[in-house]
Structure formats: C-alpha cells, structure tokens
Amino acid sequence: MNILLLGSGGREHAFAWKIVNSKKCNQLYVAPGNAGTGQIAENIPLSVTDFEGLADFVLHKKIDFVVVGPEEPLVRGIVDFFAAREDLKNIPIIGPGQIGAQLEGSKDFSKKFMERCGIPTAASQTFTKETLEEGLKFIDLQELPIVLKADGLAAGKGVLICNSYDEAKASLKEMLLESKFGSASEKVVIEQFLSGVELSVFVATDGIHYIILPEAKDYKRIGEGDTGLNTGGMGAISPVPFADKEFLEKVESRIVIPTIKGLEKQNIPYTGFLFIGLMNVNGDPYVIEYNVRMGDPETQAVLPRIKSDFVDLLYALGTKKLHQYQFETENSCTATVVMVAGGYPESYRKGDTIEGLKGIESADKSLTFHAGTQLSNSNKVLTNGGRVMAVTGIGNDPYEALKNAYNTVEKISWVNVSFRKDIGQDLLALKKD
Missing domain, CATH: 3.30.470.20 (ATP-grasp fold, B domain)
Structure with missing residues (x-):
C-alpha cells in the first residue's frame, strides 16, 4: 500500500519506523517529516494544514490511506475536508472528524462530554474574559493547589498548577486579559487538583x-x-x-x-x-x-x-x-x-x-x-x-x-x-x- 503520514516529530518518526517494517507498506511518504523520517521514507515539503496541497498529492500518488500524526490538522477539520470531496471521500484517513477532535481542541468541550457520560474527572468550571470576576471568586472557593487550563491547543504547555490564591488569580488574568497562551486561553478551565x-x-x-x-x-x-x-x-x-x-x-x-x-x-x-x-x-x-x-x-x-x-x-x-x-x-x-x-x-x-x-x-x-x-x-x-x-x-x-x-x-x-x-x-x- 502507498501511505501518507502527516507530521514531523518524534511520534511521526516512530510511526514511520513501524509502518515501513510492515510487508504491507509499498511506499511511505511523510509530510513534512524530519531528518529521521527522510532516512526511511520520502519526505514531502507540505504543511500538515495545507489541505489542498495534501489532497492533490494523495490523488497524484494514488495514496491508499492517510495517517494523521499531530492534533492541529484534526482540530482544523482535515477529516471533514476529505469526506466532503467526491474524489477523496473513499480514501481512509486515520483520525477523528472536527467535532470529535474537540475532545482535545477544547478542554471545556471535553469536560462537558465527560460529565454527560458519567466519566470520573476533576470538578471544574470554565470562565471567559466576560466572566473574569466570577472566576476570581471561584478561585477563593477552591482548595490549593489550583489547576488552570487553557481551553484550546497550547502545545502541551497550557496547564498551570498554582500553589497560592494570588498566583492563581494573577495567572487567570494573564490568560484571559493578556492572552498568555494566545487564542487558546480565550476560555480557561479552573479545575480541582487531583493528587496521585x-x-x-x-x-x-x-x-x-x-x-x-x-x-x-x-x-x-x-x-x-x-x-x-x-x-x-x-x-x-x-x-x-x-x-x-x-x-x-x-x-x-x-x-x-x-x-x-x-x-x-x-x-x-x-x-x-x-x-x-x-x-x-x-x-x-x-x-x-x-x-x-x-x-x-x-x-x-x-x-x-x-x-x-x-x-x-x-x-x-x-x-x-x-x-x-x-x-x-x-x-x-x-x-x-x-x-x-x-x-x-x-x-x-x-x-x-x-x-x-x-x-x-x-x-x-x-x-x-x-x-x-x-x-x-x-x-x-x-x-x-x-x-x-x-x-x-x-x-x-x-x-x-x-x-x-x-x-x-x-x-x-x-x-x-x-x-x-x-x-x-x-x-x-x-x-x-
């Protein structure tokens, strides 16, 4: 099979290594890849969010299926993009659609999903710039330490564990008013700290x-x-x-x-x-x-x-x-x-x-x-x-x-x-x- 793998990190090199060691793999392409993937597959200079460019490549190279490594193209809707096109909709793409990707793309979405499904998780509440004052009052009601999470994608760095009320309040203001994590912190989830x-x-x-x-x-x-x-x-x-x-x-x-x-x-x-x-x-x-x-x-x-x-x-x-x-x-x-x-x-x-x-x-x-x-x-x-x-x-x-x-x-x-x-x-x- 001809396979296209999206991404350029260590995860994608591990995927590539595992894929090329299968007898079922005829040709593996990695977009954009890194020096390691380039040693075992063919790197393609395409961004993971260049959906049009990726679509053209998939059709040109007769790709049998696409594997999405990172979260960003999933949250941006690459699966929905493929599904909406007659010439692409029958090509399997490994990853969830845009709504399912909100389980990672929005902490608020995932928390509400867990609540609806009765899945054990830390108690939490979500706040925006408009509800900042309520958020500051909510902090006073929590036990220390207090966890603040940027709602959107923040490259694994959008979680703060605050050991004082002053630190938590200052951090909440930085996230909501000063865009500490860019658009990812337009909403902030304040969460109970779990010890374990x-x-x-x-x-x-x-x-x-x-x-x-x-x-x-x-x-x-x-x-x-x-x-x-x-x-x-x-x-x-x-x-x-x-x-x-x-x-x-x-x-x-x-x-x-x-x-x-x-x-x-x-x-x-x-x-x-x-x-x-x-x-x-x-x-x-x-x-x-x-x-x-x-x-x-x-x-x-x-x-x-x-x-x-x-x-x-x-x-x-x-x-x-x-x-x-x-x-x-x-x-x-x-x-x-x-x-x-x-x-x-x-x-x-x-x-x-x-x-x-x-x-x-x-x-x-x-x-x-x-x-x-x-x-x-x-x-x-x-x-x-x-x-x-x-x-x-x-x-x-x-x-x-x-x-x-x-x-x-x-x-x-x-x-x-x-x-x-x-x-x-x-x-x-x-x-x-």
Whole structure:
C-alpha cells in the first residue's frame, strides 16, 4: 500500500519506523517529516494544514490511506475536508472528524462530554474574559493547589498548577486579559487538583470497536524531580508498574467503554487513536484530559511493544474492521529519554550539528527517533526544534530498558544538549515499595 503520514516529530518518526517494517507498506511518504523520517521514507515539503496541497498529492500518488500524526490538522477539520470531496471521500484517513477532535481542541468541550457520560474527572468550571470576576471568586472557593487550563491547543504547555490564591488569580488574568497562551486561553478551565500518579492509556477505535494499546507514563517537567516548566514531554516508560490488571479493568469499564459509547450515542464519528491522560487516585482512575492522537514521547515507548502488524491495525481503523484485527504485544519493557536543545521550553538555538548518530543502534536494545531535526546541504543532521531526539531503550525489565536508553543517549551530542537523568526513577521506587 502507498501511505501518507502527516507530521514531523518524534511520534511521526516512530510511526514511520513501524509502518515501513510492515510487508504491507509499498511506499511511505511523510509530510513534512524530519531528518529521521527522510532516512526511511520520502519526505514531502507540505504543511500538515495545507489541505489542498495534501489532497492533490494523495490523488497524484494514488495514496491508499492517510495517517494523521499531530492534533492541529484534526482540530482544523482535515477529516471533514476529505469526506466532503467526491474524489477523496473513499480514501481512509486515520483520525477523528472536527467535532470529535474537540475532545482535545477544547478542554471545556471535553469536560462537558465527560460529565454527560458519567466519566470520573476533576470538578471544574470554565470562565471567559466576560466572566473574569466570577472566576476570581471561584478561585477563593477552591482548595490549593489550583489547576488552570487553557481551553484550546497550547502545545502541551497550557496547564498551570498554582500553589497560592494570588498566583492563581494573577495567572487567570494573564490568560484571559493578556492572552498568555494566545487564542487558546480565550476560555480557561479552573479545575480541582487531583493528587496521585499520572499515566496515559491509548485506545485505537473505529468508532464502534476498540483495542487498548500498551499504557505509558510520561514526564512533563523540564527539571529532574518533576520541577520547572511544563514541556511537551521529557521521557516515558511502558508498561507502568502500578497499572495492574485490576486497575486497567477499572479504566476500561469506567472510562474507555463509556467514552466509546458516548461518542456513538452523541453522533460523534470517531476513527483513530484516543489518548486518555489519567490520574491514579488511591487505586481509582480519573481522566485529566483527552488527546485525539497518540502522545509524544509516549508513542516512542508504546509502538516498540506492539508485535502485530501495524499497517494492518491502521487499515482496520480506516475501514472500520477493527474487530477482525488480531492484536499482540511484546513481552518487553521500554524507556524513552528525550534530548532537548538548551533553553527549551523557552528560547533555544537551532542549527547545531548533532554528533554520534552513526552506528549507535542495536535493534534489540535501543531505537533513536528524530523529532526536531533537519538535514543540512552537506547531509549533516542539525537541530531544528526544542525536543530534538527521543531514545528508546528496550529490555526485559525497566532497569534494563533505562540502562539501554541512557547508554545510547550518552553517545549523542550537540552544543547545549540537555536531558533528564531521572526518567523512570519514581516508578522504580514504587516497585521497590
């Protein structure tokens, strides 16, 4: 099959790696891709939001199906765009329509959806510039800490955890009056703080049937010990030790099934991946957020644990035949460490040469996924983003997976490279207890 994959991050390189390793893949194109995807597929210089350009390419290259990696084209309605055209409507596109994409595109929408479906989540209320005064009064009624979330897409950085009432009020004003997160914070959700351990559960669904993929835990903060600013993600571990059979059965019965049934009942067509961000509160799962695509860097930890053919999975999603797909996982552990440009998630340099990439991988021990990279005219790999590389170690247990990841990380370098050295240590401590 000829396949088009949209995106340019580490998630997309992991998708590309998994797709090209399937015998069902004839040709993979990635738009726009990065230096890593360019080594295993053909990069196409098209933006993920250039719907007309992508449509022309799909028709010209006789693409069999399209996989959407990031959330922005989904929230902007690429699936609806394809469905509305006679010449494109029969080409499967893996991702939800614009209404379903609001589960990520609007925190307010997703909260109301959860309430209608009886899905356990933190209590919350939404405010706008016009209701700022009510929001300030609402803050006074909350227990500390207080969570503020920008309603729209904010590149994983639109969540603030405030430890004082003054901080929460000042932040609410910044978000609503000073557009701290641009148009994403035209609405702000003020939410109850849930205390527990986070993890992510991933669901593949064709709108009726579903498969629960391997779970993962990611690390959002830039600093060790989960300190400092929020980022798009600094690492991930899969499986998650505390997510035992009993806990995952609760996730399925209380969250996954009500979500899938809720989408169907409310006439919200949904095809593709659903990322459910969870908090384990004393053994009970609560939803923190939905994302309408796979996570990054969790994808880099999850996909190596999928044993069955990945192209078959994608095609089963797109053709609504997921019930016919035989899903198998590897009996292994993975640990992903994200390497970032110095200064990230604030200002950082681009264009630094990345050293040490040649011959570093052993397929059974580690995988290196490019994120913010590009090729120079002389074919050198350069940094081209905040999150630059994601290295996934594979092992029989978390200790071995982490050791293999960090052994590879130590071989890669560029000016002002940075990474967390404590990925997974909290889970190892839990395991010892």
